[in-house]
Amino acid sequence: MARRAVIIGAGITGALVAWRLVRAGWSVTVLEARHVGAGSSSRTAAGIRQQFSTPETVLGMRYAVDYYRRFRDEVGGDTVPIVQNGYLFLYALQEDWDAAKYRVQMQQACGLDEVEALEVGPLVRRFPWVERHAVLGGTYCPTDGFLRPETVYNEAIAAARRLGAVIAQNAPVTGVEGSGGRIDTVLTPTGRYPADLVFDCTNAWSPRLARVLGGTALPIAPRKRYLWMCERAGSMSGETLSGMPLTVSPSGAYCRPENEDSLLMGWAHDAPEEPDFTYEDQDLVEPAFFHRSGPDSYGYSTWMALAEVLPPIGEFAGITATTSGYYAVTPDHNPFLGYDPQVKNLVRLVGFSGHGAMFGPFTAHVAAALAEAGHDVPAVDVLGHAAELAAFRIGRRYGHGEKLVI
Ligand SMILES: Cc1cc2nc3c(=O)[nH]c(=O)nc-3n(C[C@H](O)[C@H](O)[C@H](O)COP(=O)(O)OP(=O)(O)OC[C@H]3O[C@@H](n4cnc5c(N)ncnc54)[C@H](O)[C@@H]3O)c2cc1C
Incomplete structure (x- = not known):
């Protein structure tokens, strides 16, 4: 049986993670409290740049620019979402x-x-x-440039759905059942969703969702x-x-x-x-x-x-x-991309500090590596370079923050 991923939140992050995982053979369910694009992803300036002060982010955004240029081949649709x-x-x-x-x-x-x-x-x-x-x-x-964000989340959700992902809208996550420090089932008012792996893609809502999931209180x-x-x-x-x-x-x-x-x-x-x-x-x-x-x-x-x-x-x-x-x-303007220390099968992809639209493809790339490994990994391959993930780890020290924040 395919491993079951439950993704919470259907903005750019949740949509691209869903598409990436469904292609990797996971059985994917996306749970969205309102509708696809109900959060920041439809309210963004959607700039995308590779000019950052954190080397790992420069690499990650090189990956993202390349991905968005090839979006029609990678995901589908008629529109290239990057200008x-x-x-x-x-x-x-x-x-x-x-x-x-x-x-x-x-x-x-x-x-x-x-x-x-x-x-x-x-x-x-x-x-x-x-x-x-x-x-x-x-x-x-x-x-560098800017994105057409609605193309990104709408096309990625449509593509994931075509490959069998379940997209549940008006489905706020309100509870979980679990044992041994794991989540077994994610609950909404109308549904029960068994999970091998859970992804928190709720960004600005993440501190509230963490209380529901029993996850770590992250400074977001x-x-x-x-x-x-x-x-x-x-x-x-x-x-x-x-x-x-x-x-x-x-x-x-x-x-x-x-x-x-x-x-x-x-x-x-x-x-x-x-x-x-x-x-x-x-x-x-x-x-x-x-x-x-x-x-x-x-x-x-x-x-x-x-x-x-x-x-x-x-x-x-x-x-x-x-x-x-x-x-x-977040305190250092870098996101959290990693396993939650308090819940073994919960991955947090949150705290984008104004960079989440551009981060999307890199976030999904990291999510796929974490899903495959079953634990945090030190780095992911980006266009032939190793992009270290220490700058994005939960529990890191906030010494060297991102300097280019707008
Ligand atoms: C004014 C502005 C300008 C910006 N400019 C840029 C920019 O130039 N470049 C850039 O890259 N980024 C920019 N950003 C940031 C970017 O928009 C966000 O980082 C990005 O959209 C985050 O995407 P996401 O999918 O992680 O979160 P969101 O798009 O916020 O999606 C989270 C989803 O989670 C859902 N949710 C919440 N709680 C629950 C629950 N309990 N159960 C189920 N679902 C739930 C919400 O309904 C929402 O749909 C800007 C943001 C703003 C507001």
Whole structure:
């Protein structure tokens, strides 16, 4: 009989893990409290980059970029879900710019040959919409970009279903039965699901689910993040806008094209931890963040912070929409990918700290290796390199955190 995997949560993580395991011969059931894509996966900026400060993540995201490019062959569907416009990080302080150049060397040593550090002259020649007096330089990787997240989770769920996976929606996990430190059966209000292996793919809900499953209390803080849509006007053409890389200003405010008329903008703020957020809270926009609140709103500040460095954006017509969702933030901004120390057959794939959409394929790759081994493994193979997993292990020390967080 095929081994039985129960996957809890049907966002990008659960969907890609389901597809990966069903192809590896597991009998897969996905249990989703609401509907496919009900969490952060449908509320994301969906940037994907290989420019990280953690070498293992550089490798993992090289894997993810490659996977998303081959998505139609790997998973199916008609749409390639990655737009490779690149990622441009801009720097204005000497200390930050020196650290960025050093990181580029590390990233190149991880096989990311195409990432470059551009001093201000070459930078503004390549990206003439950058204000040359506002920056010292920038790092650019042309194979980075952004995703179409709904394509990822919808196609992966559909593909898993075609190979026999059971996808139960409106099926919140409310309890388990087990013995000897293992989960034998996962319970929802209407069903009982026997399991050999259980995967927690609930990200921002994971601390709550852990209490239901008897798992380890992991330090994961759900924190609100907002996005705004700004409409193009003025001197920037639609062609220029739609070809722009995802650009991160020295302030941390970032933007990317949504299409040739709309710019998606984001900027992290000092958000409180909301351990008990509700589904409705995901879309609750506080007045201080709502675009219709005018120039005092954080959306407007984000727009102006970007316009300081990217002047043509200051000529845009205005902000037309505000959306929001939750990051699941860990102390070092790296996720937890591993077996739960308190439940022998529970794998936690959570705490993505704003990187879960891009992590998806790598997360599924790690999940398959963990499922095969039956215990934590030190590394997985990524395009011929060994990607060490110590940085993602549960129970790690939080000394060297990820430095590139937006
Ligand atoms: C504003 C914003 C911008 C972002 N920008 C980026 C970015 O640029 N790049 C990037 O990679 N990431 C980004 N992220 C983060 C990214 O969206 C998430 O890390 C990713 O979507 C997490 O996917 P997931 O499948 O792990 O979790 P989710 O998509 O949150 O899915 C979890 C699922 O678990 C279900 N669930 C919860 N409890 C239960 C239960 N008891 N039983 C059954 N099901 C349950 C939920 O209903 C939900 O569907 C951003 C997030 C936000 C909010």
